Amino acid sequence: MQLTTNPTTATSYRILIIEDDPTLTTTLRYSLHKQGHHVTVASDGLEGIKVARSTRPDIILLDLMLPNIDGREVCRYLRGWLDSPILMLTALGREEDVIAGLEVGADDYVTKPFRMNELIARINALIRRTRSQKPEADTLIAGDLMVRISEHRAMFADRELRLAPKEFQILIALMRRAGKVCTRAELMKEAWGEGIVVDPRNVDVHVRLIRAQLEGEPDGSWLIQTVHGVGYRFSGELGPNPPAEDANAEGNTN
Amino acid sequence: MQLTTNPTTATSYRILIIEDDPTLTTTLRYSLHKQGHHVTVASDGLEGIKVARSTRPDIILLDLMLPNIDGREVCRYLRGWLDSPILMLTALGREEDVIAGLEVGADDYVTKPFRMNELIARINALIRRTRSQKPEADTLIAGDLMVRISEHRAMFADRELRLAPKEFQILIALMRRAGKVCTRAELMKEAWGEGIVVDPRNVDVHVRLIRAQLEGEPDGSWLIQTVHGVGYRFSGELGPNPPAEDANAEGNTN
């Protein structure tokens, strides 16, 4: 099955390879360059650290066995100030090494020999994992309730809700922290703004109005719960409702 | 023998395993529990999705090959709204599968057979990556009792407790010092505040109300013990219950 586009490889990343084997570096450099990335190579740990400090790569491929300085040492050192992901790379397949590598702060570990495509996939996954830190989802879904923030719209099972601005802000504030209790102060900060101070009872009123909109639907009244003495909690489960139980048995093997 | 010494549940995470092989789940559950994690098991994709929605695990171990729904589908679905890391797990060693898994949003990929220690190291690395900025223990677990502070929620064996604010404060104060005796003065400082002075008997009353909630469950009444002349002691062992009883799914089925 072919996917249309792959946004992760659409952009180019700066990759630093710290590896002393010239054959491997050549292969890696070639393959990664073909992916559109910008590759820098350092052939020993000290040089790698220097290059990392000056170029700030998006990801580092780090050989475990290096001349002079052990790869683990390099990793530990880099981790102190660099938050780019580090992918350990080694000929050793012993699990102690894998574990030691991960313990020391590596984010992934690949043993040679490896398949280039897998390495690339892991690189992309690592970058995606560290880069896409909270893109602030535009669409919040919880069961039958769907809120599209950019459109300022909220739907409950195909029925459009009429939410006033304040109500809307409070709802998405609650949904963003789904499951957790939001104090009135927190909700006020979200819906009114940082410095603005109003009567906290206003929150109650708006919550009531939201509830009124959700009423009539199954479980609608339970979506926003009151936690006495603390605040309110959106207790719906995030994500769309799972597919029906029966239906298709797909992809089943064995 | 293990005493209830360490209130640091920072290393205890909620792990959901979506895997249909009972042998493997048993092994995993045992090993992960020994690490101090709280393990939930779902035996097929749909159940896994449901459990993930309701329990919000910190990390998910997902088998690629599942009955009814393909693991990739599950992964893609979860990724839409869940930001917890997903570790793919499969018997397939083909690189296409690894790549496909990573493309679909998995954060790591381990092929069977694998070494348990490596898996655990990868789990820890994943968790460290994603919630490195959360050293504060939000979830206190002691056997069947689980308290999530930010959600202001307490569950006893999947049954939700109704705890008033004071009761809640006293409970978590006791749990934080699990095994140690808390004097009434200490508990009052935690639940009422530094300067406030009230009749120490209030503590008695609230402890009784907590006990009333825990009643009916096995060992529930023994969780909070009275130390005559001194105060109260939370005597449950922190950390999840051993999975000794069954190898079956403990996830809900509603």
Add this chain to the structure above:
DNA sequence: CAACTCCTTCACAAATCGATAAACAAACGT
């Protein structure tokens, strides 16, 4: 300007919580 929406404020009802008291039971020291 008129109609409308939205926000705030208020008053009252309902629900919940917490402090106190008091009666009862258990544990302890002598």
Add this chain to the structure above:
DNA sequence: ACGTTTGTTTATCGATTTGTGAAGGAGTTG
């Protein structure tokens, strides 16, 4: 064994918190 101290349980009442409805004003749109 006895009385004293400490803990348990229940009840009650006032205080606090929250739900509800409505009114009025500010702001916006046509």
